[in-house]
Amino acid sequence: MTTTPPELLTRVGRRLRVGLVGGGLDSVIGETHQMALRVDGLFELVAGAMSIDPDVARASARAALIDESRSYRDYREMAQAEAERDDGIDLVVIATPPRTHFEIASTFLAGGINVLCEKPLARTVAEARRLVDAVQRSGLVFALNHCFTGYPVVRHARDAVAAGVIGRVTMVEMDFPSGDVDLAREPADPARRHWRFRPESMGRAGILGELGTHAHHLAEYVTGDRVTTVAATMHTFAAGREVYDNAYLTLGLSGGAVGRIWTSYVAIGNEHGLAFRIYGDEGGLLWRQEDPERLWLQRAGQAPTLLTKGGAGQSAAALGSSRFRPGHPEGYLLAFANIYRDLGLSLLAALAGDDPAPYRRSLPGVRDGLATLHLYEAAERSHDAGGTVEVVGQE
Numbered sequence: 001m002t003t004t005p006p007e008l009l010t011r012v013g014r015r016l017r018v019g020l021v022g023g024g025l026d027s028v029i030g031e032t033h034q035m036a037l038r039v040d041g042l043f044e045l046v047a048g049a050m051s052i053d054p055d056v057a058r059a060s061a062r063a064a065l066i067d068e069s070r071s072y073r074d075y076r077e078m079a080q081a082e083a084e085r086d087d088g089i090d091l092v093v094i095a096t097p098p099r100t101h102f103e104i105a106s107t108f109l110a111g112g113i114n115v116l117c118e119k120p121l122a123r124t125v126a127e128a129r130r131l132v133d134a135v136q137r138s139g140l141v142f143a144l145n146h147c148f149t150g151y152p153v154v155r156h157a158r159d160a161v162a163a164g165v166i167g168r169v170t171m172v173e174m175d176f177p178s179g180d181v182d183l184a185r186e187p188a189d190p191a192r193r194h195w196r197f198r199p200e201s202m203g204r205a206g207i208l209g210e211l212g213t214h215a216h217h218l219a220e221y222v223t224g225d226r227v228t229t230v231a232a233t234m235h236t237f238a239a240g241r242e243v244y245d246n247a248y249l250t251l252g253l254s255g256g257a258v259g260r261i262w263t264s265y266v267a268i269g270n271e272h273g274l275a276f277r278i279y280g281d282e283g284g285l286l287w288r289q290e291d292p293e294r295l296w297l298q299r300a301g302q303a304p305t306l307l308t309k310g311g312a313g314q315s316a317a318a319l320g321s322s323r324f325r326p327g328h329p330e331g332y333l334l335a336f337a338n339i340y341r342d343l344g345l346s347l348l349a350a351l352a353g354d355d356p357a358p359y360r361r362s363l364p365g366v367r368d369g370l371a372t373l374h375l376y377e378a379a380e381r382s383h384d385a386g387g388t389v390e391v392v393g394q395e
Contacts, residue, residue: 005040008348015044016090016347019082019113021075021104023095024050024060029118030095032336037093039337041135042344045087046070049078062135075104083111090347096204097195098209102127105142108135114141116343119217120209121369123202124376128370135366141356143343146217146364148274150338152330153295153308155362156318157278157285158222163315165297167282169223172251172259174215175275177267184266186240188275197243204243205234207382211263212247212379213372217364218276223283225255226371231388232379237266249379250388293329317362339363 009015017035023030030050037043047070049061054073061071072078082088092108094117102122105115109131111197121144122128136143148154161169187193195201202209208216220226229252234244245266251259274289283299293309307313308353310326321338324330346359380389 005042005345005348008345008352008354009042011352012348016042016344017046017087018043019049019070019078019089019092020045020064021049021078021092021094021096022024022051022100023048023093024056025063026051026053026056026060027095030060032333032345033093034149035096035333036337037340039334040341040344041341043091046087047072047078048080049073049075064340067324069218076107079107079113082356083113089113091116091343098206099123099200102131105131106134109138109140109142109202112138112140114347116143116145116339117369118145119213119369120202120372120376121366122373125370125373126333128366128373130368132370137164141343141346141360143339144362144364144366144369145336145339146214146221146368147332147339148214148218149221149362149364150321150335151153151289151292152314152318152321152335152337152338153287153293153307154218154222155321156307156315157276157287157295159315159317160285160297161222161278161280162224165282166278166280167194169225169253169255169257169278169280171277171279172219172223172253172257173277173279174219174259174261175263176211176215177262177264177270177273178190178211179264179267179270179273184238184245184268186238190240197241197245199242203380205247205376205383206236207245207247207263207265208249208376208379209372211265212249212261214274215261215263215276216372216375217368218274219253219259219261219278220368220371221253221364222276222278223253223255223257225253225257226257227251227391228254229388229390230375230378230382232382234379234383249375252388289332292331292335319360 049072051057091114231250234247246264249261286296297305297308310322342363346356349356382389
């Protein structure tokens, strides 16, 4: 990538205009999106349908300095109005519960508007396939917010595996066990239950879409292989809970490796828990999201090597994702912002008449979301049948 963000902005002559669906003052992730999209100065938030509660939606728009005329009652009204404006949005960000992703994304794609969607992509494989088809027909950009792939050392890990640094990948260990008390316990009043613990949202195995999706995507992102088989065992530990809150998945990957995913809401005392250990026949790579700027490389007969963000030996993709010098922490927000930067540079390059492809190399897309839904449905079949099943439809 030789064109800098300021150069692209100068050539295009404006920032990219963004609209936000969900992500209002009552949202868990909305504030993070609003901070991340502003980091590099590529975007301006100009429109929103930010809550299903009209009062919260209006208050959220005012807090974001969105003009009252572009604070919408619902996403359908927003998609139509913005598509008809000469200064309409270039991108919609979908930060709503998963059961709504398909309808919202489809509506904006039909209006000619690019999409950044929270994960999981949709509720079912059928919905995900329809979104893949819609994106292909539209020629638009559809990005999926797998924010942990924005960490520079995670990008270095992918490049290291592709370069054969650890040899042929043989084992993949992915963990995402959280144990915050708000996740590990059901509220006394079931009406106050979060949507992720309601079976109507994503089914009984919603944990695979909420937490498992990150572990699954990281496994495929770093190794470059697809998960092809799964044997799943899922449990419910929290009293009164109607969905699974712990899952063990044993995996087979397309390159011949075997692996496991452990994801949980009830690993009491854990804060976040996302981590990977990826082993090849010549070495291994270890990373933890709670120590996100350090990647350990292990080789037989050698002392472990610590690779740090921005440090010596980092791949070009890793260095290009680092904003500060070595020793200056960046952390979660700037990893999140790297998704926005990749997406923004891609859209600006297209507007400037440049090739957008180099900016999309690290950007998770609609097919990654489809892959997770295939795993999700296969894991449910495996759990019910008590055996290993094929993850069909992988591309």
